[in-house]
Amino acid sequence: MELRCLSAFLALHVLCCIDAYPSGAPTGACVDMIPRHMGVLPQPSPAPYSVLTNANSYQPGNPITVTITGPEYRGVLLEARTGGSTNALGTWNLPPPDTRFLECNGAPQGAVTHSNTNLKGNTTVYRWIPPKFTGPVYFMATIAQQRTVFWINVRSSTLTSGKPGGLSFATGAGAGQAEEKPLLLLVLGFLMFQVLA
Numbered sequence: 163m164e165l166r167c168l169s170a171f172l173a174l175h176v177l178c179c180i181d182a183y184p185s186g187a188p189t190g191a192c193v194d195m196i197p198r199h200m201g202v203l204p205q206p207s208p209a210p211y212s213v214l215t216n217a218n219s220y221q222p223g224n225p226i227t228v229t230i231t232g233p234e235y236r237g238v239l240l241e242a243r244t245g246g247s248t249n250a251l252g253t254w255n256l257p258p259p260d261t262r263f264l265e266c267n268g269a270p271q272g273a274v275t276h277s278n279t280n281l282k283g284n285t286t287v288y289r290w291i292p293p294k295f296t297g298p299v300y301f302m303a304t305i306a307q308q309r310t311v312f313w314i315n316v317r318s319s320t321l322t323s324g325k326p327g328g329l330s331f332a333t334g335a336g337a338g339q340a341e342e343k344p345l346l347l348l349v350l351g352f353l354m355f356q357v358l359a
Contacts, residue, residue: 186275187239187304192266193248195239195304197312204314211235211305213318220292220299220321225255228288228301228318234281237306241266241273242290244297251299255289258282296323 188198196204211232220226228240238261241250250266250273257263260280266272274288292299298320306312 184276184279186262186277187237187264187273189265191239191304192241192250192264192273195241195302195314197237197239197304197306197314199306199309199312202310202312204312209305209313209316211303211313211316213301213303213316215301215318215321218319218321219324221323222292222294224292226290226292226321228290229284230282230286230288230303230305230316231284232305233307234283235305235307236279236281237276237304237309237312238282239264239273239275239304240288241302242292242299243302244295244299251295252293253291255291258286258288261286261288298322 187195191198209232211230214229214231216227230238230240240254242252243249244251250269253269253271254263254274255271257274257277260276260278260282261274262277263271264273264275276282290301299322300320301318303316303318304312304314305316
């Protein structure tokens with residue numbers, strides 16, 4: 163009888179570990195932004211996601227809207243960063259449905275992560291509040307379509323401190339700065355106009 167109980171306990175424990183973090187990333191993921199999905203590696207291919215901001219510059223205290231575009235996704239970890247730092251910068255405001263704040267670097271609202279595995283998509287809008295800071299800022303995301311399919315280092319274009327600017331797209335995963343995609347913005351605007359007309 164004890165052997166059965168022990169076997170059931172171990173099986174349940176293994177299943178819990180395999181299930182990853184359906185209620186959001188752990189605080190330990192703040193620095194490397196790598197999901198703790200045991201036995202699963204990030205996708206080696208370029209991410210099918212882009213990070214869109216509503217401006218190419220920021221001013222302390224004025225919210226920046228951040229949207230992840232691409233296929234629907236279930237998991238996310240989103241932070242603002244500067245330079246080569248792995249520390250989250252600023253705070254997030256009003257997490258959208260199916261997401262929650264994640265404490266990073268001692269800031270209770272230092273990052274945003276998923277709160278469940280419900281689908282999230284292009285209509286999920288995140289709002290970041292810039293701190294009193296004058297350096298360049300970018301957004302870094304880890305995005306999971308499902309537990310075994312995720313991309314890390316999905317990076318936005320860099321925002322500079324200064325006057326508000328226009329829309330800015332960034333794509334891809336990996337090192338280096340993402341390229342801005344003004345043509346993509348124009349095409350998306352045209353398509354939205356056609357759908358709404």
